[in-house]
Amino acid sequence: xxGSLPRSPWTSTVTAxxxxxxxRIGSGRPCLVVAHSMGGVVATAAAEQAPELLAELMYxxxxxxxxxxxxxxxxxxxxxxxxxxxxGLSADPAAVGALRYDTxxxxxxAAVRDTFYNDDVDEVTAERYxxxxxxxxxxxxxxAIRPDLQRLFVSEIDALSAKPTTVVxxxxxxxxxxxxxxxxxxxxxxRLRP
Numbered sequence: 001x002x003g004s005l006p007r008s009p010w011t012s013t014v015t016a017x018x019x020x021x022x023x024r025i026g027s028g029r030p031c032l033v034v035a036h037s038m039g040g041v042v043a044t045a046a047a048e049q050a051p052e053l054l055a056e057l058m059y060x061x062x063x064x065x066x067x068x069x070x071x072x073x074x075x076x077x078x079x080x081x082x083x084x085x086x087x088g089l090s091a092d093p094a095a096v097g098a099l100r101y102d103t104x105x106x107x108x109x110a111a112v113r114d115t116f117y118n119d120d121v122d123e124v125t126a127e128r129y130x131x132x133x134x135x136x137x138x139x140x141x142x143x144a145i146r147p148d149l150q151r152l153f154v155s156e157i158d159a160l161s162a163k164p165t166t167v168v169x170x171x172x173x174x175x176x177x178x179x180x181x182x183x184x185x186x187x188x189x190x191r192l193r194p
Contacts, residue, residue, distance in 0.1 A: 015045040022046065022053045030055035032192055035062045037145065037174065040153075041071045047132045048124045054132045056191055060184065061139040061174055064153035066124040066160050079148035084111065126160045135166040135191055137176065137184065144174040166191070 022031050032055050035043035040062030047057050063071040072093060075083060088111050090102040103109045134157050138150045154165050168187050170176050176184045 011041065011045065014042050015049060018042055018046045019050045019053065022050070026053060028053075032056045032058060032188070034058045034060060034188060036060045036177070037062055038071060040064050044124060044129070048129045051128045051132050056133040056135060058135045058137070058188065058191055059153065059157075060137040060176065061142050061145050061150055062136075062153075063145065064136070064157055066129065066153075066156050068123055074149060074152075075145075077149060077152070079152045080146045081148075082143070083146050083149075084143045087111075124160060126162075130160045130162050132161075133163060133166075134161055135168070135187075137187060138167060138169045139172045139174060139176055140169055141172055142174045 018033075022033060025031060030053055033043050033046065035057065036059075040059050043057055043059070043062070044064055044066060047054050063074060065071045065074065074080060075086060085099065088101055088108060089099060091100045093099055101108065136150065136154050136157070138147055138154075139145075140147050142150070154167055157165050170180060170183065172179045
Protein backbone atom coordinates (compact mmCIF):
# COMPACT_ATOMS: atom_id res chain seq x y z
CA UNK A 1 0.00 0.00 0.00
CA UNK A 2 1.60 3.26 -1.08
CA GLY A 3 -1.10 5.47 0.46
CA SER A 4 -2.34 7.03 -2.75
CA LEU A 5 -5.96 6.94 -3.72
CA PRO A 6 -7.45 7.85 -7.05
CA ARG A 7 -9.30 11.17 -7.08
CA SER A 8 -12.82 10.32 -6.08
CA PRO A 9 -15.98 12.06 -7.20
CA TRP A 10 -17.28 11.10 -3.75
CA THR A 11 -15.20 13.85 -2.07
CA SER A 12 -16.55 16.54 -4.41
CA THR A 13 -20.11 15.30 -4.01
CA VAL A 14 -19.95 15.12 -0.22
CA THR A 15 -18.24 18.52 -0.03
CA ALA A 16 -21.00 20.09 -2.14
CA UNK A 17 -23.57 18.46 0.15
CA UNK A 18 -21.83 19.81 3.27
CA UNK A 19 -21.71 23.33 1.79
CA UNK A 20 -25.41 23.13 0.96
CA UNK A 21 -26.29 21.85 4.45
CA UNK A 22 -24.29 24.63 6.12
CA UNK A 23 -25.98 27.19 3.86
CA ARG A 24 -29.41 25.77 4.73
CA ILE A 25 -28.83 25.35 8.46
CA GLY A 26 -27.28 28.78 8.85
CA SER A 27 -29.74 30.49 6.49
CA GLY A 28 -26.71 31.85 4.66
CA ARG A 29 -25.01 33.06 7.85
CA PRO A 30 -21.62 31.61 8.90
CA CYS A 31 -21.71 28.47 11.06
CA LEU A 32 -19.27 26.57 13.24
CA VAL A 33 -18.43 23.32 11.42
CA VAL A 34 -16.98 20.46 13.51
CA ALA A 35 -15.09 17.69 11.66
CA HIS A 36 -13.87 14.38 13.05
CA SER A 37 -11.31 11.97 11.57
CA MET A 38 -11.62 11.68 7.76
CA GLY A 39 -14.49 14.20 7.92
CA GLY A 40 -11.70 16.78 8.10
CA VAL A 41 -11.00 16.14 4.40
CA VAL A 42 -14.51 17.21 3.42
CA ALA A 43 -14.66 20.10 5.89
CA THR A 44 -11.31 21.45 4.64
CA ALA A 45 -12.62 21.39 1.07
CA ALA A 46 -15.84 23.09 2.18
CA ALA A 47 -13.86 25.88 3.89
CA GLU A 48 -12.00 26.43 0.63
CA GLN A 49 -15.15 26.37 -1.51
CA ALA A 50 -17.39 28.51 0.68
CA PRO A 51 -15.34 30.32 3.35
CA GLU A 52 -18.12 32.88 3.78
CA LEU A 53 -20.33 30.14 5.29
CA LEU A 54 -17.91 29.09 8.03
CA ALA A 55 -17.67 31.11 11.22
CA GLU A 56 -15.04 28.59 12.31
CA LEU A 57 -13.78 25.14 11.38
CA MET A 58 -13.06 22.90 14.38
CA TYR A 59 -11.08 19.73 13.79
CA UNK A 60 -11.53 16.98 16.39
CA UNK A 61 -8.58 14.63 15.90
CA UNK A 62 -9.17 15.01 12.18
CA UNK A 63 -7.25 15.00 8.94
CA UNK A 64 -6.60 18.53 7.67
CA UNK A 65 -5.00 18.09 4.25
CA UNK A 66 -4.28 21.74 3.42
CA UNK A 67 -1.15 21.06 1.36
CA UNK A 68 -2.75 19.06 -1.46
CA UNK A 69 -1.43 15.76 -0.11
CA UNK A 70 -4.00 12.93 -0.19
CA UNK A 71 -5.20 12.38 3.37
CA UNK A 72 -4.37 8.69 3.41
CA UNK A 73 -0.70 9.47 2.70
CA UNK A 74 -0.50 11.22 6.06
CA UNK A 75 -1.13 7.88 7.78
CA UNK A 76 2.30 6.69 6.61
CA UNK A 77 4.29 9.72 7.87
CA UNK A 78 6.72 9.37 10.80
CA UNK A 79 4.46 11.68 12.83
CA UNK A 80 1.84 8.91 12.75
CA UNK A 81 4.16 6.11 13.88
CA UNK A 82 2.35 3.67 16.11
CA UNK A 83 -1.06 4.12 14.48
CA UNK A 84 -3.15 0.97 14.37
CA UNK A 85 -5.32 1.55 11.31
CA UNK A 86 -3.10 0.21 8.52
CA UNK A 87 -2.25 -3.05 10.29
CA GLY A 88 -5.93 -3.89 10.68
CA LEU A 89 -6.94 -3.39 7.06
CA SER A 90 -8.41 -6.32 5.17
CA ALA A 91 -7.75 -4.83 1.73
CA ASP A 92 -5.60 -2.22 0.02
CA PRO A 93 -7.49 1.12 0.20
CA ALA A 94 -6.07 2.14 -3.19
CA ALA A 95 -7.56 -0.99 -4.74
CA VAL A 96 -10.99 -0.90 -3.08
CA GLY A 97 -11.41 2.85 -2.50
CA ALA A 98 -12.25 2.43 1.18
CA LEU A 99 -10.88 1.34 4.54
CA ARG A 100 -12.11 -2.24 4.97
CA TYR A 101 -11.86 -4.36 8.09
CA ASP A 102 -12.79 -7.99 8.61
CA THR A 103 -14.52 -7.95 11.99
CA UNK A 104 -15.54 -11.60 11.84
CA UNK A 105 -12.78 -12.73 14.13
CA UNK A 106 -12.69 -11.62 17.73
CA UNK A 107 -8.98 -10.66 17.70
CA UNK A 108 -9.50 -8.32 14.73
CA UNK A 109 -12.69 -6.96 16.27
CA ALA A 110 -10.74 -6.16 19.44
CA ALA A 111 -7.98 -4.50 17.39
CA VAL A 112 -10.53 -2.33 15.55
CA ARG A 113 -12.14 -1.36 18.86
CA ASP A 114 -8.73 -0.46 20.33
CA THR A 115 -7.80 1.59 17.26
CA PHE A 116 -10.93 3.68 16.91
CA TYR A 117 -12.32 3.83 20.44
CA ASN A 118 -9.19 4.08 23.05
CA ASP A 119 -8.86 11.55 -1.20
CA ASP A 120 -7.39 14.14 -1.61
CA VAL A 121 -8.84 17.65 -1.68
CA ASP A 122 -8.69 20.51 -4.10
CA GLU A 123 -5.96 23.08 -3.55
CA VAL A 124 -6.47 25.00 -0.34
CA THR A 125 -5.48 28.65 -0.47
CA ALA A 126 -4.51 31.23 2.10
CA GLU A 127 -6.86 33.66 0.37
CA ARG A 128 -10.02 31.56 0.82
CA TYR A 129 -9.29 29.00 3.55
CA UNK A 130 -6.93 31.22 5.55
CA UNK A 131 -9.44 33.78 6.89
CA UNK A 132 -11.70 31.06 8.37
CA UNK A 133 -10.91 30.74 12.11
CA UNK A 134 -9.68 27.25 13.02
CA UNK A 135 -9.53 25.20 16.18
CA UNK A 136 -8.23 21.68 16.74
CA UNK A 137 -8.93 19.17 19.49
CA UNK A 138 -5.81 17.00 19.87
CA UNK A 139 -6.56 13.60 21.38
CA UNK A 140 -3.41 12.43 23.16
CA UNK A 141 -4.24 8.71 23.23
CA UNK A 142 -5.48 8.44 19.64
CA UNK A 143 -4.27 5.25 17.97
CA ALA A 144 -5.71 6.13 14.55
CA ILE A 145 -4.36 9.67 14.06
CA ARG A 146 -1.37 9.90 16.36
CA PRO A 147 -0.89 13.11 18.38
CA ASP A 148 2.27 14.11 16.49
CA LEU A 149 0.35 13.93 13.21
CA GLN A 150 -2.48 15.98 14.73
CA ARG A 151 0.10 18.62 15.71
CA LEU A 152 1.55 18.50 12.17
CA PHE A 153 -1.92 19.31 10.83
CA VAL A 154 -2.10 22.30 13.21
CA SER A 155 1.24 23.63 11.96
CA GLU A 156 0.16 23.18 8.33
CA ILE A 157 -3.16 24.93 9.01
CA ASP A 158 -1.29 27.79 10.70
CA ALA A 159 0.97 28.20 7.67
CA LEU A 160 -2.11 29.17 5.62
CA SER A 161 -4.20 30.88 8.28
CA ALA A 162 -4.60 34.53 9.10
CA LYS A 163 -4.69 33.66 12.82
CA PRO A 164 -3.15 30.80 14.83
CA THR A 165 -5.27 27.71 15.39
CA THR A 166 -6.83 27.43 18.84
CA VAL A 167 -5.69 24.06 20.24
CA VAL A 168 -7.35 22.10 23.04
CA UNK A 169 -5.84 18.80 24.20
CA UNK A 170 -7.81 15.89 25.63
CA UNK A 171 -6.29 12.78 27.19
CA UNK A 172 -8.62 10.57 25.16
CA UNK A 173 -8.74 8.10 22.30
CA UNK A 174 -9.94 8.79 18.75
CA UNK A 175 -13.54 9.21 19.92
CA UNK A 176 -13.81 11.90 22.61
CA UNK A 177 -17.52 12.25 21.86
CA UNK A 178 -17.91 8.80 23.47
CA UNK A 179 -15.46 9.04 26.37
CA UNK A 180 -15.77 12.76 27.25
CA UNK A 181 -18.93 14.03 25.56
CA UNK A 182 -19.61 16.82 28.07
CA UNK A 183 -16.04 18.17 27.85
CA UNK A 184 -16.15 18.13 24.05
CA UNK A 185 -19.56 19.82 24.08
CA UNK A 186 -18.12 22.52 26.38
CA UNK A 187 -15.23 23.15 23.95
CA UNK A 188 -17.65 23.43 21.03
CA UNK A 189 -19.98 25.71 22.98
CA UNK A 190 -17.04 27.93 23.97
CA ARG A 191 -16.15 28.41 20.29
CA LEU A 192 -19.73 29.53 19.61
CA ARG A 193 -19.56 32.36 22.13
CA PRO A 194 -18.80 35.78 20.63
